[in-house]
Amino acid sequence: MIYTCTMTPSIDYTTYLPSFQSGELNRTNEVYYYPGGKGINVSRVLQRLGIDTTATGFAGGFTGDYVMDFLKQEGVQTDFIQTKDITRINVKIKADTESELNGPGPNITEGQFAQLTAKIQTLSTNDWFVLAGSLPNSIKMDDYRRILATCRENNVPFVLDTSGPALKELIQEKPFLIKPNEHELGELFNVTIRSKQDAIIYAKKLVETGIQHVIVSLGSEGAILVSEKQVLAATAPKGQAINTVGAGDSLVSGFLASYVMNHDTSAAFQYGVATGSATAFTTDLCDKKDVIRLVDEVKIETLEWM
Numbered sequence: 001m002i003y004t005c006t007m008t009p010s011i012d013y014t015t016y017l018p019s020f021q022s023g024e025l026n027r028t029n030e031v032y033y034y035p036g037g038k039g040i041n042v043s044r045v046l047q048r049l050g051i052d053t054t055a056t057g058f059a060g061g062f063t064g065d066y067v068m069d070f071l072k073q074e075g076v077q078t079d080f081i082q083t084k085d086i087t088r089i090n091v092k093i094k095a096d097t098e099s100e101l102n103g104p105g106p107n108i109t110e111g112q113f114a115q116l117t118a119k120i121q122t123l124s125t126n127d128w129f130v131l132a133g134s135l136p137n138s139i140k141m142d143d144y145r146r147i148l149a150t151c152r153e154n155n156v157p158f159v160l161d162t163s164g165p166a167l168k169e170l171i172q173e174k175p176f177l178i179k180p181n182e183h184e185l186g187e188l189f190n191v192t193i194r195s196k197q198d199a200i201i202y203a204k205k206l207v208e209t210g211i212q213h214v215i216v217s218l219g220s221e222g223a224i225l226v227s228e229k230q231v232l233a234a235t236a237p238k239g240q241a242i243n244t245v246g247a248g249d250s251l252v253s254g255f256l257a258s259y260v261m262n263h264d265t266s267a268a269f270q271y272g273v274a275t276g277s278a279t280a281f282t283t284d285l286c287d288k289k290d291v292i293r294l295v296d297e298v299k300i301e302t303l304e305w306m
Contacts, residue, residue: 002127005116006037048285050257057081083107132249178214234273237297244280250276274297
């Protein structure tokens with residue numbers, strides 16, 4: 001089972017209109033209500049790719065109920081911990097320019113976090129754990145480190161997909177996979193990544209610390225993957241980017257969906273890039289048929305064998 005953990009889920013209220021005028025009445029052409037959060041996105045795409053997954057984290061109120069009901073209708077198993085705080089609503093305005101208004105995450109108590117810790121302690125070597133998205137300040141960084149250390153001690157491979165100081169702190173627990181973009185990779189070393197070669201150099205430094213796989217997304221230039229054994233480069237398929245929200249999460253889903261079946265890093269990287277691209281080319285998250293259509297368009301080149 002692949003478990004995903006979203007600490008601050010949301011309902012993403014996404015609206016499309018020709019233009020947005022601040023301070024005036026705006027009428028929308030179409031709206032969508034999707035459960036939001038990076039871990040939730042990973043679970044939704046995994047399910048669409050035919051991989052069993054359970055979404056966990058913290059949810060509360062009528063919005064939390066909506067998120068859980070939506071996931072269950074899509075076939076995603078849920079095991080959320082109830083909070084008194086209402087799960088936030090994020091407003092995303094798609095017009096001539098894009099605007100977002102994100103609500104605050106929940107205040108998580110020590111008791112609620114202890115419930116999450118207890119769930120993670122039951123995972124076994126046949127499970128995977130994905131911690132993705134922003135991490136509330138109401139929980140100490142040492143507590144996050146402890147749950148990842150629990151995974152490592154129980155031989156549960158885990159994926160870490162967050163950013164900023166939390167990423168810098170938690171990579172010390174040696175995750176199976178991290179997926180920074182070039183800006184986030186530069187932040188880890190207080191440098192600016194200016195080229196693919198720069199990305200490779202600093203991704204290698206992360207692998208040397210014990211991280212097994214580092215995927216760096218490079219926008220229109222595709223992505224690179226650095227592991228202990230090889231350096232791979234992927235070219236992204238051509239298409240019109242409609243929605244970049246969830247594309248990175250979809251890449252993680254595609255990589256895991258392929259890797260858990262075949263344990264082939266190159267094939268998983270190709271499938272992951274195709275999955276991320278398929279989401280970018282649609283208004284919501286991708287379907288499996290979209291991924292299959294794009295896989296052969298993703299070209300993988302081996303740059304180095306270690």
